[in-house]
Amino acid sequence: MKKEREIEVEKNIRRCKEDVIFDTIIFIILTALLLIVAYPLWWVIISSISDPKAVSGGQVVWHPVGLTFRGYLEVFEDKLIVRSFLNSVLYTVCGVLVNLAVTLPTAYALSRDRFSGKKIVTIFYVITMFFGGGLIPTYLVVQKCQLLDTMWALILPGSLSVYNMIVARTFFKSNISEELYEAAEIDGCTQGRFFFQIALPLSGAITAIMVLYYGVGHWNSYFSALIYMSDQNKFPLQLVLRSILITNEAALQQAASTPEAREALNAKKELVELMKYSLIIISSIPVLVLYPFIQRHFVKGVMIGSVKG
Missing domain, CATH: 1.10.3720.10 (MetI-like)
Structure with missing residues (x-):
């Protein structure tokens, strides 16, 4: 019973507005850092299987262009x-x-x-x-x-x-x-x-x-x-x-x-x-x-x- 009451109390606890704003900002910052770190690796991967002319021409951004191995x-x-x-x-x-x-x-x-x-x-x-x-x-x-x-x-x-x-x-x-x-x-x-x-x-x-x-x-x-x-x-x-x-x-x-x-x-x-x-x-x-x-x-x-x- 005691554990059930504690669970109910935790569910009833509402996060304040400041906590939601803080968590949202942190999520945005971490997502941006993930993209900054992961995108260069992804670009190298798609460039390795794209047409060299498309790579040198700046056409390869998010997906391979002219797929080739x-x-x-x-x-x-x-x-x-x-x-x-x-x-x-x-x-x-x-x-x-x-x-x-x-x-x-x-x-x-x-x-x-x-x-x-x-x-x-x-x-x-x-x-x-x-x-x-x-x-x-x-x-x-x-x-x-x-x-x-x-x-x-x-x-x-x-x-x-x-x-x-x-x-x-x-x-x-x-x-x-x-x-x-x-x-x-x-x-x-x-x-x-x-x-x-x-x-x-x-x-x-x-x-x-x-x-x-x-x-x-x-x-x-x-x-x-x-x-x-x-x-x-x-x-x-x-x-x-x-x-x-x-x-x-x-x-x-x-x-x-x-x-x-x-x-x-x-x-x-x-x-x-x-x-x-x-x-x-x-x-x-x-x-x-x-x-x-x-x-x-x-x-x-x-x-x-x-x-x-």
């Missing part, structure tokens, strides 16, 4: 792009596994009160956030380790992000208490067994966030490949896309002497524009597919790992 066909017919796509998948998966294998144990160790040297080690890690050896010394180290033209040159130098490690450390400290380990220790559990069998299963949220952060970083990275890679068959997708766009743009700057040459140049320019939008969509799909699976952990992992403690 030529850009996607040209992209998938290029063996170099397909190979680079598979390379990026391999580099991202292996890179994320290495990142997790380094970051999570480090974060857990630095979160334990029994680790007497954790302050010194933490300071050592934090210093690397502000000071680095530079590009040339890093290149020489990679060269001396015989990592040039291998995927490990893209993975090992950045195997640990100090920022991500600090977030994960705060998560472990806030959620995996020392009392829990003491209870497990009574049953003969060691630190290693506790980490793998108890701490990690309870840390799904922060693990998912680490996968997202590291995965997006590996997928979008091209500078390391530009420095350490020379074999095109080992290029990641982002570097191949960069090379294609720069090469095509340079070729399009050449002057055409005859009407036939100018017509061919204009056709090539239209194809380049169409491929550009298609490549943007293709390179964005893996991240867009990954995010929904991690979304439910995103807020929890970030807020607990970065605010508490």
Whole structure:
């Protein structure tokens, strides 16, 4: 009866005029922000399947004009792009596994009160956030380790992000208490067994966030490949896309002497524009597919790992 009365009271409560006006204004502002953020992505999508002449002429606004999938066909017919796509998948998966294998144990160790040297080690890690050896010394180290033209040159130098490690450390400290380990220790559990069998299963949220952060970083990275890679068959997708766009743009700057040459140049320019939008969509799909699976952990992992403690 008490709950029913409370429900009736809540139904009878009327919102004041000021609340309705405030909610309406907030709704309008958020809707406008959604359109501002979502429209560029939608425009790229419809431009990738529209006639290049309609796109360059400003006719594509809300829907495709002159529906065509030529850009996607040209992209998938290029063996170099397909190979680079598979390379990026391999580099991202292996890179994320290495990142997790380094970051999570480090974060857990630095979160334990029994680790007497954790302050010194933490300071050592934090210093690397502000000071680095530079590009040339890093290149020489990679060269001396015989990592040039291998995927490990893209993975090992950045195997640990100090920022991500600090977030994960705060998560472990806030959620995996020392009392829990003491209870497990009574049953003969060691630190290693506790980490793998108890701490990690309870840390799904922060693990998912680490996968997202590291995965997006590996997928979008091209500078390391530009420095350490020379074999095109080992290029990641982002570097191949960069090379294609720069090469095509340079070729399009050449002057055409005859009407036939100018017509061919204009056709090539239209194809380049169409491929550009298609490549943007293709390179964005893996991240867009990954995010929904991690979304439910995103807020929890970030807020607990970065605010508490």
